[in-house]
């Protein structure tokens with residue numbers, strides 16, 4: 378088949394934190410995948426930068442090991458791996474010091490696309506931006522990529538935006554949320570806005586409610602000390618779940634272009650109503666057998682931080698009046714699954730008897746694992762015995778649909794290439810992030826002031842009982858969390 382991959386211009390990509398976990402596990406394997414698919418121009422260079430004492434050869438060895446560890450399948454062609462590793466360079470740089478900046482300047486070509494990935498602790502973002510500027514390393518069209526978390530409240534997000542804005546214009550700043558890089562997320566926009574079928578039904582008149590679930594089976598593990606200062610609301614809801622909600626709830630943008638899309642998402646965030654205490658359930662996983670509970674893992678015996686949260690959210694506009702969005706995310710749950718379920722209303726009149734009313738159409742959008750969409754439709758059960766109804770899925774699993782044509786790219790892989798192409802559509806704008814914190818802050822302040830204790834839940838469960846009650850009392854129920 379004809380390749381649909383759009384080639385990119387020569388670039389120099391500097392990865393600050395190039396020896397770190399994210400760089401080894403996601404960024405470099407993602408770049409290798411693009412290289413393997415022929416999407417990286419001959420002249421492209423990748424420069425790892427960190428404080429570790431390495432040279433080019435040492436860095437290539439480190440990343441060679443990472444590729445083998447994290448993408449063993451992709452490493453079958455040893456020549457290809459070597460060719461990729463030869464693109465790598467390393468500079469020893471201290472974000473807060475003077476060492477290494479001259480060498481970096483000599484390596485970064487002013488006439489290539491310059492991209493700087495800040496894969497370091499957020500406390501170093503300001504120092505990096507400042508040094509890139511002072512040392513005149515970044516050219517006028519340079520892009521910087523900043524990782525989450527982007528602040529921990531409105532005040533810190535504003536401060537971070539202001540610091541970055543001292544050295545880079547908004548069109549140069551790429552705030553990454555890897556959920557937006559998922560194939561399904563973009564397909565959600567295609568399904569909504571490239572088909573006439575869904576959009577007329579995409580409103581409070583036909584949609585009963587929307588559920589967004591991001592469930593993990595892992596605990597906080599070694600990140601306990603960091604996580605305890607954050608919790609599920611800051612770590613997941615303010616960014617990932619909020620972005621997914623925006624894509625479901627937004628109005629059609631006038632074009633698929635970065636500011637048009639982001640303007641529409643911003644309107645959704647600004648339309649979010651405050652959430653009342655009764656509409657929030659927070660939880661903490663309990664120890665079980667030889668498995669540590671949240672409190673042990675976080676190392677804080679008095680911790681009031683939530684490892685699970687469920688909440689009912691209202692978008693106050695014409696389209697969504699009285700159609701709630703239920704969000705839930707947590708650690709140590711029954712299965713690893715991220716999905717959006719758009720639950721349509723029942724038919725206005727049940728001609729096949731009352732039981733037939735209990736078959737709402739559900740559009741299920743799976744983000745992981747097995748990205749894809751399923752539309753549940755109701756049909757007659759085959760065979761004699763009267764008109765009995767059953768639900769069957771119309772399945773669009775991308776892995777099957779696209780088999781043999783193109784591998785579904787990993788989110789990081791796609792997003793990094795968007796940076797090189799200068800496409801900000803799938804990145805968060807500064808005002809979006811601030812609006813998200815503006816909505817989040819009072820909710821967190823509420824439970825902090827009251828010193829609310831999260832409800833206990835069992836490891837391997839679907840969260841605290843109260844989360845089920847949140848739906849149940851309104852005649853709804855969560856979909857099961859399935860892998």
Ligand code: NAP
Pocket residue numbers: 393394395396397398399400426427428429430470471472473495496497498499501524525526
């Ligand atoms: P990490 O494993 O701790 O790596 C941090 C990197 O920063 C290392 O390469 C470290 O190398 C470098 N570094 C530390 N201090 C430095 C300094 N003063 N100057 C230059 N380099 C310095 O962290 P990570 O997990 O990769 O996370 C990186 C960023 O991504 C963080 O903002 C994190 O919140 C975000 N993030 C990570 C993940 C993930 O899955 N890991 C997911 C989402 C977001 P040296 O010690 O050699 O300097």
